[in-house]
Amino acid sequence: MKDTYHSDDILRGKLQDYSVETPLHLWDKIDQKRSFSYKVKNQLKIHKVKISLALLLLLLLGSWGIYHFTHTTQYPEIAFTPSIQAAASQNLNKGTSVATLANDLQSKKTPLTSSVNEKSVALNEMVTSEKDTKKPAQQSVTSIDKNINVDPLEQKNLIDKNQNTVVEKAPISVLAKSDSSHKKITKVEKTSQKSTSQVFNEVVLNTEQPKKNGFIAPKNVLAQSTPKPFAFTPNSILNRKDFVIPNEQLSLSLDTKTRPFDRGCADFNRKEKARFSVDAFTTLDYNTKFLGTQNNNTLEEPDNYIQQRENTETSRYGWGAGARVSVIFPVNVSLRTGLFYSQIHERFNYEDTMANRTIIVTVIDDATQTESSDTVSQAGTRVMESFNYYRMLDIPLLVGYTMHRGNMKIGINGGVLFNIFMKQKGHILTTTYQPSRINTNGIEEATSYFQETIGFQLYGSLELGYAINDRMDFILEPNIRHMVNSVTQFNHPISQRYTTYGLATGLRFNF
Amino acid sequence: MREDRQSQQLLFQRYAGKMLGVCMRYARNRQEAEDILQDGFIKVFDNMHRFRFEGSFEGWIRRIMINTALKSFKKKSFKNEQIGLENYQEDSCEPDIYSQLSEQELLKIIGELPDGYRVVFNLYVIEGYSHKEIGELLGIQESTSRSQLTKARKLLQQKILGIFKSAI
Structure with missing residues (x-):
């Protein structure tokens, strides 16, 4: 039931479409704030699905290219005799x-x-x-x-x-x-x-x-x-x-006398054995964060909270490093495993224009030389800035397929990263819109939001290699990692997942 | 359009004046209103792809501005505000008295209202939201919204009467 007042109509008529002079000076501020990198990030955020699909397509094309690369010579059908x-x-x-x-x-x-x-x-x-x-x-x-x-x-x-x-x-x-x-x-x-x-x-x-x-x-x-x-x-x-x-x-x-010693010739008796290699690599990452509601959401306005979180937390570049051992089978398929450490970096910016703080002031009476304390309430703007870190240690379990021609190698890898632990540090807004520490083993509210392990991540990469010598390859590996599970607890209303786009470089030692 | 700087500037020039008027109703002063407008337009440009062309574009921008203004206030500021309304006199105020005031004067008076009262008053009287919708928007009880509106009306009347009395 809406209360009706005649004064409301007058006020609505006067103020609803009230317009003031366009504040053109604000445009520069807006334009400055929406810098090029900001726009790029926004576009990445908007087109995250398309970009992921494009990268997937690129991976598929890459794998097709590998196949085509190694099967380009089409020989005519061989004439032969029966019997x-x-x-x-x-x-x-x-x-x-x-x-x-x-x-x-x-x-x-x-x-x-x-x-x-x-x-x-x-x-x-x-x-x-x-x-x-x-x-x-x-x-x-x-x-x-x-x-x-x-x-x-x-x-x-x-x-x-x-x-x-x-x-x-x-x-x-x-x-x-x-x-x-x-x-x-x-x-x-x-x-x-x-x-x-x-x-x-x-x-x-x-x-x-x-x-x-x-x-x-x-x-x-x-x-x-x-x-x-x-x-x-x-x-x-x-x-x-x-x-x-x-x-x-x-x-x-194929007796031993007539058997060719030439490696290029077919040796039907020889069985190729699996080879081993060890990779050492580092990766430079860009992380995109996805916040969403979980099934057991109890927040009245989860969208508001998500919006505030997005406003206060900005993704920054991350990095990772790892080592992995590969078993390469004769059919060029390889199994890889090892250890992979990675960090996700974010910046936390918080500004409260309506903050109040209480200051305890010590007052000294000159006459009596006695000290007394007083509390002063001061209104102002509270600004907080901190850097958030999410550190993870994973065990990769990957399947790869690699082709080579001359010194160049190209391949694809796919699999999962099993998380051993995740530790976090920094600040986020709590569900009551207050900044709080998230440090692992801390005692603050937001600390309890996060999991200790996050299950597994999906991993896909395109691998490019260059043989420096017989034993060593330089590898360049654009990769995508996607968290299947949220880094937040199941009972937390908001899920928090990351998709990481990385470029790994490293060395491969072949044995 | 999404990242076309010229188009964005044109859009800003077209709607900024009207939207600043909206922001001024929610803000305490012009500076605060400009901050809200700035944040609001950044959100408009960021989320342009979400506009579905199902309603008025101006309405969509207005809603973003209102949401931005609401987010700039703390929830607790609505809940914890205590104004000694008991001291105000229950003078009646003729509706026509509002007509005699200019928009700037009305905005100034509204701007002097406490945050919670001002927001509820704007949402209910100017934007036409119901108490239930306001309660959902601000995360407060429907009854709280209702009582804050009543108090806002009383306070507004007191202020207007005060202006006229001093003028006389």
Whole structure:
């Protein structure tokens, strides 16, 4: 029921839309207070969801980039002959090393299989090449095994001791077809890795003579070649995860005498072991705080309290440091754990324009020389400024995936940080809008608001590395950490969480 | 618009005068009103993205200014204010007497009211809030709001009558 007074209407009419002269001088103060960094922070706060999504997208793109980065070379489908197991057995009988693609090809279901069975004339060419690329390449066809009527792909590296060079022998499978315009091998791309062998990456049949690094196959072979270009790609095959060599063949073919010592060559018997590395790093952080109401909120005006907290507490840059041990599996997946210490910094600014303080004044009576005390109440503005610290020690448990090319490394990490303890120091406003200390183990009201441990944080990072030498990498790791749980107690009406955007730099020691 | 300095300045020029009038009703003096206005406009610019275009933009700014003004006062200041109203005389005051006063004079008289009375008076009489809404806004009982308004009216009448008596 609203009381009505005629005077109210008069007052409302006069004062409701009362306007005074625009105080233009205030604009400068407002503009000054809303500095560039203030605006940036505000924009970050406004767009926190979008920024988080963008960073997530960046992480995804980064991981896709890693994958693409390492799988850019797409080799043409390899021509092959069917009945590989039979061929392999023949080759084994002859004591030659054979790597069969039976499993691989069967799994790929290459449509050429059946037709090749019927029409192909199998030729086994061993093309050799000199290792030293600085010298003019000496290419020759060293052997043609025409007795083998099917042509399994095989790779074999031999040492030509007489010439003191490493010679790689590789078969060229040529599939005969009636219409053949491609007669000569004109292009051979060789990888220039540091290995001691040459690898044929691609052999394309064409009518032209080879120009550079060309390998000439015998004309009687090429005359029957397939019109489709084909490639001989030992490494690409060998790198396939689904490329399985039957053990019985390996035991026969890769004996110790003919087995290559070249690291670049495939060594089917060798099993890669997990490696270890230790990281030492520091991170520079920017923290964003999220205050919200909890389920058991008992405040009448939680929004007011949140607003006051936001007004009095300003995020500052934080930092962290840590060490972690990584177990890197052969598939480039790594598990990381260690210790991570971090600090969140905030500034607490409080101003009470209506504060009153009581001063005890000692009064000395000159006449009697007696002392007496008096209390004086003084009104004024109370200003408080302090720096708040939230210190945390966490155990990271991360899964990473790292790729490398040359000296550069790129990878992603994700996982959780299990909190061991959290300690805080500084001041905040209590729910009664009074400033209070929050120091851990303190006795003031706000101290009891905070938890001793905060559960776990989610962690995601993009890892960039540069190999300084064989043992040491420089790492740069933009990362995001998000608190799942509040740093405040469950019975406190307000939840307080942080999302941290960090840039970590450090060194990795590989063992 | 959110961080466009020129647009913000235009917006300030357009609404600052009227909003300063609002702030002056809640503040004790012009300086305090300007402080409230300044904080209020910072909040307006910070929270521009929250305006949903569902109501009047001026109304939205006005509400922010009022909230800023309310937050600048302590809750306890409303609860603990003790004014010896018992000493005031219960003189009647004709409504027309308010018409004879200018806006500046009215603001000056309202500004002289204690914080709690002034805020409740403004919220109820000028802004049109109910006692229940005022109680929720200020975190006080509805009955407290009601009694503070009554006391504010009495005090205001006393002050106006005092002005006229001294003029006569």
